[in-house]
Amino acid sequence: MTSTDGADPKFYAEGLRFECQGSGKCCTSRGAYGYVYLTTDDRKRFAKFFGLTVARFQREHCETTDGHVHLKNPEADCAFLRGKRCSVYEARPAQCRSWPFWPENLNARAWNRDVKSFCPGVGKGKLHSPEEIEKIMRSKS
Numbered sequence: 120m121t122s123t124d125g126a127d128p129k130f131y132a133e134g135l136r137f138e139c140q141g142s143g144k145c146c147t148s149r150g151a152y153g154y155v156y157l158t159t160d161d162r163k164r165f166a167k168f169f170g171l172t173v174a175r176f177q178r179e180h181c182e183t184t185d186g187h188v189h190l191k192n193p194e195a196d197c198a199f200l201r202g203k204r205c206s207v208y209e210a211r212p213a214q215c216r217s218w219p220f221w222p223e224n225l226n227a228r229a230w231n232r233d234v235k236s237f238c239p240g241v242g243k244g245k246l247h248s249p250e251e252i253e254k255i256m257r258s259k260s
């Protein structure tokens with residue numbers, strides 16, 4: 120499921136600055152962004168982290184919507200959020216590792232409406248080159 124749908128290479132041609140400020144905001148629920156989808160590798164990493172079989176991890180922590188596996192209760196804040204911190208940081212899914220460089224975010228409209236207005240890390244720290252952005256974007260799926 121590798122997709123760059125929604126990404127506009129012209130939008131990030133000069134690179135984009137981002138550095139996580141530890142706000143925890145990307146782990147709180149807000150509509151479609153409340154879904155934390157899990158790849159097969161994510162599920163294996165989580166299962167190892169918790170000392171469970173993949174099947175048991177999936178039974179206890181996951182739901183499936185339209186054929187896509189995600190963490191339970193997407194309408195609530197992530198169950199692994201403790202205060203502003205991720206309690207499963209080493210095992211966090213590709214979706215969390217690659218924020219905010221998701222294909223659907225990488226156009227001016229979505230970036231300004233859904234990312235910049237919301238995430239305090241945007242515009243801060245390291246300037247990510249287009250090549251770095253595309254590498255991170257592809258790691259999401």
Ligand code: SF4
Nearest residue numbers: 146197199200205215
């Ligand atoms: S797994 Fe961790 S980084 Fe990902 S949404 Fe949950 S608390 Fe946030």
